[in-house]
Amino acid sequence: MMKRSTILSWRGSAALVFASAALMGAAGATNAEALRDKWCSKVHLRFFVGGAEGDAFGTIVYNGARQAANDTGAQVDYVFSGWANEKMTQQLREAVAAHPDGIAMMGHPGEAAILPLAQEAAKQGIKMMYQNVPVPAAVDKVGGGYIGAQQAPQGHALGVEMVRRFGLKSGDLAIVILASNDVIRNAREEGTAKALEEGGVKVVRLSSVPEWAADPNLAIPVITAALQANPTAKAIVYPGGQQLGNAATYMKAAGKKPGEIINVGFDTSPQIVEAFKSGWVQLTADQQPFQQGYLPILSLCEQIVYGLAPINVDTGAGFVTPENYKAVADLATEGLR
Template structure:
């Protein structure tokens, strides 16, 4: 009887041991503490979209525990490249970058970073050549598949605006920037032209890229010169947030022209409710901040490969804006 009890106790101990080994790692608070990261929100400090990305970065910093230094670039690719060189020189553990300068200009710096043991990942604008090369070492992408997102918005806007053969549409974008970012504007144009629309195109100049109010005169001029425009697409979150200003400056009434654009913001939500903005594709920029920090921490601590996440999965319009507006007011959506 005693031997049976001993054997039973031994079996119980083995089972307990197996159970405890299955849960060998307990959840750990601030598990990325001690890791140094350089993060690029993209635009001006406090600016539309850039602030949502920044809020995502800051929440990840708080949740996970790394030390993060921020670089605001006014959406200027040359500024981003100069700041990237500075970040690499500080010997951080990881860099969360926006790929606006493109592969050709950025990849030599990415090579340098990985050679020094610095993990590099991207958001908002992809660097596909570098990602293909360094994905196993932690380089991912969090954002929209830009050409597809541009095409989706252009097609949906053309459909809802009732664009027919020969109808005029004004596209205000960044085609000239080239690369993945420029491909989003190309996608918008291709979709409208496929629907039969005649595209009037205007490149967003550097001043308007940094401050959307600087483009008011440009918008008014285009609309006055082309009074038949039925559809306007603003391929820039800050310009989309300024649609109410542009429309009033051009003496447009709500609903007179169909407006479509990228990215939610408090002003965009208001423009939708006021009847000026009709359709927005939501890139969820908060995730473009939070997830790259998570990516870098997972790679640094556990050797995971890069995350690849499509954040542009939904449209916002007058029917569903009430669900998103409170989060837009907090600069989360």
């Protein structure tokens, strides 16, 4: 009896093992079927790059979007705007009229321009995502997600880091270039200015125009004049990677040497990496534009194909400095950071 019980027991265990193996095999087959190649290939999207083709910042965004299109199979039309807000708004109007499945939109034109078009898109069943500059009114009223740095917190953190890193003190003077007249877009640079003022630093705010992002050399006479008018300025904060990458040009035009003025701003690029290497740039806040290209397309695909909720990601990643810039140098040269 003992022997028979042992055999029966073994057979029962074996049956369980075989049954478990069969179930695992079935589950494995189910899981394999769930993994879809080019799962978003039937979806047609429009993606706003923001800048012109070849633009330093826009190229990284574009590369992220192209990688997402390649990975998902999505059909994507890319829209280049040269950072011109009115042009971008007209292009969004045309995009809604073309009725794609989804639109990934730069928030630069501002809420007043974007909201009515976002509402029209929602009526037509077009999904929308936003990148780089938030459009909270549109997200609140008609939905969508935002991929980009949170403007005011990122800017404020940069100002705090400037005071700490460079030992700025009460009575020191810094020039902060504002990005535009839009309150939401300017929140980043205003955040930097307020943090500097909280540290006792006197701040001179300098207005800019969107065209400087497309051609940073247009800012040369304004920046050199500001430095001449404020000869005690210890630092200058630029509103984008295009201008920060052009810091050497501005400083040479003003007769300054590397390190004589602290040049600070946002983003990374091959030009900014070179400026770190040659001593013209001392600090930048990274906002990972590759993610601002990749994640909006991924999110639109997930919403349209799988019915998932929009993705919201703060892409602010910290600071690039003379001590760590080499870690991103090769990726920046490739147009990925």
